[in-house]
Each structure stands twice: as structure tokens, then as C-alpha cells.
Amino acid sequence: MDTMDRVSEQPSPRHVIVAPGQTSVTVTEKISSLVFGKTPLWWFGAFSVSFLLLQVFLISVATLFVKGIGLWGINIPVGWGWDIINFVWWIGIGHAGTLISAILLLFRQEWRNSINRFAEAMTLFAVACAGQYPLLHLGRPQIFYWLMPYPNSSGYWPQFRSPLVWDVFAVSTYALTSLLFWYVGLIPDLGTLRDRSKNKFIAFLFGGLALGWRGSSRHWANYESAYLLLAGISTPLVLSVHTIVSFDFSIGIVPGWHTTVFPPYFVAGAVFAGFAMVMILAIPTRALFKLEAYITMRHFDNMAKVTLVTGLIVVYGYFVEVFMAWYSANDFEWFMVTNRFFGPYKYQYWLLLLCNAVIPQLLWLKRIRTNLPMLFLISLVISVGMWLERFVIIVISLSRDYMPSAWDIYHGTIWDVGTFVGTIGLFLTLMFLFLRVLPAIPMSEIKMILPEAKLKNEEAH
Amino acid sequence: MAELHGIMAEYEKPGDLVAAIHKVREAGFRNMDAYTPYPIEEVIEALDFKTKMPLLVLCAGIIGCLGGFGLQYWVSVIEYPMNYGGRPLNSWPAFIPITFECTILLCALTATFGMIAMNGLPMPYHPVFNVAAFREKAGTNGYFLCIEASDPKFASAREALSGTNASEVNDVEA
Known part of the structure; x- marks a missing residue:
């Protein structure tokens, strides 16, 4: 439990997580200059595009409120379409942030210190995007609070045996816990920014957010303990959230949904998609903000390895789905599999396998794992693949379940596309604002892994 | 002279701070707090702070x-x-x-x-921020030790802190 363990031995250049020559002073100056410096030109461009996409979201949602969810392509039997696909897609993306900030902290993976703030912000914004869909899907989002248990004049209560109610609790707990974890991590850095800001008003703002943090050891003792505990409880939480999301499907009896492999397969898929998204965001940010000293090739190499492993678990899930359909000797299950292979949505299925099972195998090669343009492309492919996976699970199973007379074909409409593109706008807008006004890399946590923080060596000299 | 919150010493290295804490604690001082830009387990242990x-x-x-x-x-x-x-x-x-x-x-x-x-937060005012070096370095690379005026042996605090490897010793006005 002491700092000695946390401070690794002198790393070889290949394993470096913070470039040599960095000190507390350079770290503080570089990272606070991102906040206090002049807004770079590219930021205005990137923010404008994101903000434009956010307007697409507002238009889509406003139209939805006026016309109702008939605007979307959903029908009976396919009552869940792009909206639920996007919900699962976004919430899955969020999971990598919690994995980096919580699970890797518990495993003492020091390399996480540079990317965790950033990844947690991604979690928060991805969950914000995910949360839109179930609410919009309600049709009457103004009465969303009926989902929560509270004493009401009608005298009724939610059905606690329903996975959809579990989902309400899981996602809202996840959103709130992620926000708290992120904020607790920010407090010391907000204090540093307060002390460094030249402008009175800005110092007042950061000072308010830092709550009067002064780096006292009494504070740190409580803080370290609270931070570890938050990591400890976030770890089972993140596993439970996607497990419960998978229960939305696997508790039902629809062919292709009612299987026990869903929870682990969903969690692995979430981490797979999430790490791809971290790389999509980290590669340009590192270049544009010149953060090469803090986000090194070691980070990308490690992230690519996690992506590869979780990708293989997902592939195992695809295999088990087919195998269990055959092994169960259930006609409807086997029909579902042949319908995926050769049915009306066969292109989506084979494209999914190409994106998630075939192309990520390139990550076995070290050459690819340390090639940023390639990593960026592969991450984009994985994001598409994971979206298609949810499409395959939701739409193919619903469109042809038991009674052929009840079958129907589903296509998303322009409004489905608009809402989806719009949440990407929401996500990017929040992300660019975050990168501009808050320290994207945790200063206090980087300082913990700098050579100068090593007490043991110092005393030995 | 204005009323004092304590006497604060500044150290350039975390190791010096840990050594200083041991030294002043051996000398019998008890009411003190250390300030570091990141958590240092040894400092918390040396001060004998426990968390509930x-x-x-x-x-x-x-x-x-x-x-x-x-x-x-x-x-x-x-x-x-x-x-x-x-x-x-x-x-x-x-x-x-x-x-x-x-x-x-x-x-x-x-x-x-x-x-x-x-941690007693939010706390809009705290005397340690009256020290200019603290405002400048506490969040960056300064390691501080403050013996508070409530300590029974406070009268000899300045002397004790000057006897450590401190780069600077300042009064902290309340």
C-alpha cells in the first residue's frame, strides 16, 4: 500500500509512460497551459463542426416531440430499432473509461494515469448520449419519472422483476458514480489551476469548484482512501451495468436473445468498443495538443492489446451463439442463425464479422499496434462493427421470431440517422468543451509516477 | 505582530519533508500538517493520520x-x-x-x-494561502510543513523547523 510499489523501476525507453526529463514543474506548466493558453485555431473548427451536429440533434428531437416516435422506422414486431442500438452502443463505449480509471487503478497499471481523466470524461459524455435514447423512446419523455419508485396518487409502483427497471437503476447509478469519480479526481487539479490563474474571475471559478482544496496530508489521507474505494466499487459496477443491459435481451424469450453467454459477451464487447473510442479520441488529441510526453507509444501498444483480447472474447461469443443454437436442437434458434447468415440482413452480419472478427486481428502485429494512422482506422472499423453487432442482435431477432405471419422488415429512417448523428454531435461538443476548460491529463496523478516522487532511491543515494 | 496560524517550512524534495516530519515529531511537536502536490504515503504515515x-x-x-x-x-x-x-x-x-x-x-x-x-470542505478561506510561496508552489512542486499555533511547544517551532533541511521558513498569518 505504499508509494514504493507504485513507483516502478527505471523503465526502458520502449516501456516509458512519461517521457524522460519531465518534472513536476513541466507537467504543471504544460497541462495548465492547455487551459490558460490561447484557444488554438483548430479547436474553433472542430468545435463548430460538433456544434453543428448538435443542432441536428435538436432538430431531430424537436421534430420527434411534435410528431411522435412514428417518425422512426420502428414497427411491430421490430419495436426496438436504431434507438436501442444506439443506446447499447453508447453505453458500451463508456465502459472503457471506467475500466481505465477504476480496474487499471486497482491492478496498479501506472500507464493509466495519463489517460484516465480523458477516458472518464468520455464515459460521462457517452452515458449522457446513451441516456437520451430510452427517454426519447418512451414517446412521452416528460413523464420519465414514472420509471422511478415514488409514492404517487395512483398508488402503483414499478415492476421490480423487469430487466427494464433494473436498467433504470443500473444506468442512473452508473452515470452518477462516473460523475462523482471524475469530479473527485479533478479536485486537486482544480486547486492547482486556482493557484495558477492570473484572472480573478477564473481563479474564483476554479476556487469554487476546488472547494478550498489545499493539498493537506489530512486531506490526502481521506482522499486516497475515497478514491481507491470509488475505484473498488466502480469495478463491479461497470461489469454489472452491461450485464444488466444484456439482461434486457437475455431475460426475454426471443430467439437469439435467450442465452447465458450474453452478460460476459456484452461486457467484453463494451470494453472492445470503448478502447477503440479512446484511441479514436486520443490519437488526434495527442497530436493537436502535443501531449507526446504523457501519452506515449506504450499507451497505444497497451490499449491495442486490450482491444485485441476483448475482441477475441467477442468472437468467442459469436461462435457460442451459433454453437448453442445448433446444440440446443431448437428449430427457432437454428432458424435465427441461418436467417443471420443468409436472410434479408445478411450483409450486416457478414460486415460485422469482417469488422469485429477479421480486421482487428491485425493488432497481433507490433508494427500495427505502434502505427497511429492504422490504429485510428482499425478503431473506426471496430466502432462500426460494434454498432452492426447491436443491429444484428436487435433487428434480425425481432424481425423474424416465431410466427411468419408476424414477421416484418425494418429500416431506420432519416430521423433515426439524424438522432444518431446528433448524439455524436452532443458527445463531441461536450468533449471539445472539456478539452478546452479542464485539465485533460491529471497533473497530480502524473506527478505520482515521476522519477522525483521516488523516495526510496533518493534516500539510498 | 499579527496573530499566527503557524510556522511553515518549505522543502524542495519529498524526502526532505519526510525527514523533517520525523525530526520535529521526535522533538515533541504534535499539531502540524504537511502540504504536498500529490499524495505521499510516507508523509501521511509519518504524521500518523488515519482515515475512517x-x-x-x-x-x-x-x-x-x-x-x-x-x-x-x-x-x-x-x-x-x-x-x-x-x-x-x-x-x-x-x-x-x-x-x-x-x-x-x-x-x-x-x-x-x-x-x-x-476534509472540512468547502472551505472558502484558509490561512496557509497567506504565504506567497504556498500559493505559488503548493499545487506544483512545493512540499510544506506547518506547525500550528495550537501546539504546546509552538514557541520553539521556528527554531525546530530552521534546524531541518528547509529552503524557507515563513510565518503563517491567521
């Missing part, structure tokens, strides 16, 4: 767990009993996910707000 956080969060978790299950039991069995295809009213396996989420939620809220409250 784990116990607090454990209690919160137990309350969240019982409360979550209790809510579902009360609703499903007592307040709003409904017979769904002959399933038992207290179908407890179906109540596990929400029980778990309530446990986590209360732990997270307690860890965050407990940490803030136990």
Missing part, C-alpha cells in the same frame, strides 16, 4: 443493500402485491440487480461527500 473512510463506506454499503432490498420487498409483498403467473411475491433473485445498484450508489455518494465533509 473505509468503515464509513462499509456502513453506507450495508445501508444501501438493506434499503434497496427492503424497498423492493415492501413494494412487491406489502404495498402492491400482484400475482404474476403464480410467482412468489418475494421473488428475491429478481431483486438482486437493484439491491446491488443501491449498494454501489450509496457507497459512491458516501465516499465522495464523506471525503469532502471529513
Whole structure:
């Protein structure tokens, strides 16, 4: 439990997580200059595009409120379409942030210190995007609070045996816990920014957010303990959230949904998609903000390895789905599999396998794992693949379940596309604002892994 | 002379701070606090600060767990009993996910707000910020030790701190 363990031995250049020559002073100056410096030109461009996409979201949602969810392509039997696909897609993306900030902290993976703030912000914004869909899907989002248990004049209560109610609790707990974890991590850095800001008003703002943090050891003792505990409880939480999301499907009896492999397969898929998204965001940010000293090739190499492993678990899930359909000797299950292979949505299925099972195998090669343009492309492919996976699970199973007379074909409409593109706008807008006004890399946590923080060596000299 | 909050020494290296804490504690000083830009386990140990956080969060978790299950039991069995295809009213396996989420939620809220409250935050004013070097370096690379005026041996605090490897020793006005 002491700092000695946390401070690794002198790393070889290949394993470096913070470039040599960095000190507390350079770290503080570089990272606070991102906040206090002049807004770079590219930021205005990137923010404008994101903000434009956010307007697409507002238009889509406003139209939805006026016309109702008939605007979307959903029908009976396919009552869940792009909206639920996007919900699962976004919430899955969020999971990598919690994995980096919580699970890797518990495993003492020091390399996480540079990317965790950033990844947690991604979690928060991805969950914000995910949360839109179930609410919009309600049709009457103004009465969303009926989902929560509270004493009401009608005298009724939610059905606690329903996975959809579990989902309400899981996602809202996840959103709130992620926000708290992120904020607790920010407090010391907000204090540093307060002390460094030249402008009175800005110092007042950061000072308010830092709550009067002064780096006292009494504070740190409580803080370290609270931070570890938050990591400890976030770890089972993140596993439970996607497990419960998978229960939305696997508790039902629809062919292709009612299987026990869903929870682990969903969690692995979430981490797979999430790490791809971290790389999509980290590669340009590192270049544009010149953060090469803090986000090194070691980070990308490690992230690519996690992506590869979780990708293989997902592939195992695809295999088990087919195998269990055959092994169960259930006609409807086997029909579902042949319908995926050769049915009306066969292109989506084979494209999914190409994106998630075939192309990520390139990550076995070290050459690819340390090639940023390639990593960026592969991450984009994985994001598409994971979206298609949810499409395959939701739409193919619903469109042809038991009674052929009840079958129907589903296509998303322009409004489905608009809402989806719009949440990407929401996500990017929040992300660019975050990168501009808050320290994207945790200063206090980087300082913990700098050579100068090593007490043991110092005393030995 | 204005009233003092304490005497503050500044160190350039975390190792010097740890050595200084041991030295002044051996000399009999007790009421002190150290200030570092990142958590240093050795400093916290040298000052003998203990945290009650784990116990607090454990209690919160137990309350969240019982409360979550209790809510579902009360609703499903007592307040709003409904017979769904002959399933038992207290179908407890179906109540596990929400029980778990309530446990986590209360732990997270307690860890965050407990940490803030136990640290006495939010605190709009604190005397240590009156030291210019503190404002400048506490969040960057300064390691500070402050012996507070409430210490019984405070009269000799300046002398004791000057005897350590401090780069600077300052009064902290209250």
C-alpha cells in the first residue's frame, strides 16, 4: 500500500509512460497551459463542426416531440430499432473509461494515469448520449419519472422483476458514480489551476469548484482512501451495468436473445468498443495538443492489446451463439442463425464479422499496434462493427421470431440517422468543451509516477 | 505582530519533508500538517493520520443493500402485491440487480461527500494561502510543513523547523 510499489523501476525507453526529463514543474506548466493558453485555431473548427451536429440533434428531437416516435422506422414486431442500438452502443463505449480509471487503478497499471481523466470524461459524455435514447423512446419523455419508485396518487409502483427497471437503476447509478469519480479526481487539479490563474474571475471559478482544496496530508489521507474505494466499487459496477443491459435481451424469450453467454459477451464487447473510442479520441488529441510526453507509444501498444483480447472474447461469443443454437436442437434458434447468415440482413452480419472478427486481428502485429494512422482506422472499423453487432442482435431477432405471419422488415429512417448523428454531435461538443476548460491529463496523478516522487532511491543515494 | 496560524517550512524534495516530519515529531511537536502536490504515503504515515473512510463506506454499503432490498420487498409483498403467473411475491433473485445498484450508489455518494465533509470542505478561506510561496508552489512542486499555533511547544517551532533541511521558513498569518 505504499508509494514504493507504485513507483516502478527505471523503465526502458520502449516501456516509458512519461517521457524522460519531465518534472513536476513541466507537467504543471504544460497541462495548465492547455487551459490558460490561447484557444488554438483548430479547436474553433472542430468545435463548430460538433456544434453543428448538435443542432441536428435538436432538430431531430424537436421534430420527434411534435410528431411522435412514428417518425422512426420502428414497427411491430421490430419495436426496438436504431434507438436501442444506439443506446447499447453508447453505453458500451463508456465502459472503457471506467475500466481505465477504476480496474487499471486497482491492478496498479501506472500507464493509466495519463489517460484516465480523458477516458472518464468520455464515459460521462457517452452515458449522457446513451441516456437520451430510452427517454426519447418512451414517446412521452416528460413523464420519465414514472420509471422511478415514488409514492404517487395512483398508488402503483414499478415492476421490480423487469430487466427494464433494473436498467433504470443500473444506468442512473452508473452515470452518477462516473460523475462523482471524475469530479473527485479533478479536485486537486482544480486547486492547482486556482493557484495558477492570473484572472480573478477564473481563479474564483476554479476556487469554487476546488472547494478550498489545499493539498493537506489530512486531506490526502481521506482522499486516497475515497478514491481507491470509488475505484473498488466502480469495478463491479461497470461489469454489472452491461450485464444488466444484456439482461434486457437475455431475460426475454426471443430467439437469439435467450442465452447465458450474453452478460460476459456484452461486457467484453463494451470494453472492445470503448478502447477503440479512446484511441479514436486520443490519437488526434495527442497530436493537436502535443501531449507526446504523457501519452506515449506504450499507451497505444497497451490499449491495442486490450482491444485485441476483448475482441477475441467477442468472437468467442459469436461462435457460442451459433454453437448453442445448433446444440440446443431448437428449430427457432437454428432458424435465427441461418436467417443471420443468409436472410434479408445478411450483409450486416457478414460486415460485422469482417469488422469485429477479421480486421482487428491485425493488432497481433507490433508494427500495427505502434502505427497511429492504422490504429485510428482499425478503431473506426471496430466502432462500426460494434454498432452492426447491436443491429444484428436487435433487428434480425425481432424481425423474424416465431410466427411468419408476424414477421416484418425494418429500416431506420432519416430521423433515426439524424438522432444518431446528433448524439455524436452532443458527445463531441461536450468533449471539445472539456478539452478546452479542464485539465485533460491529471497533473497530480502524473506527478505520482515521476522519477522525483521516488523516495526510496533518493534516500539510498 | 499579527496573530499566527503557524510556522511553515518549505522543502524542495519529498524526502526532505519526510525527514523533517520525523525530526520535529521526535522533538515533541504534535499539531502540524504537511502540504504536498500529490499524495505521499510516507508523509501521511509519518504524521500518523488515519482515515475512517473505509468503515464509513462499509456502513453506507450495508445501508444501501438493506434499503434497496427492503424497498423492493415492501413494494412487491406489502404495498402492491400482484400475482404474476403464480410467482412468489418475494421473488428475491429478481431483486438482486437493484439491491446491488443501491449498494454501489450509496457507497459512491458516501465516499465522495464523506471525503469532502471529513476534509472540512468547502472551505472558502484558509490561512496557509497567506504565504506567497504556498500559493505559488503548493499545487506544483512545493512540499510544506506547518506547525500550528495550537501546539504546546509552538514557541520553539521556528527554531525546530530552521534546524531541518528547509529552503524557507515563513510565518503563517491567521
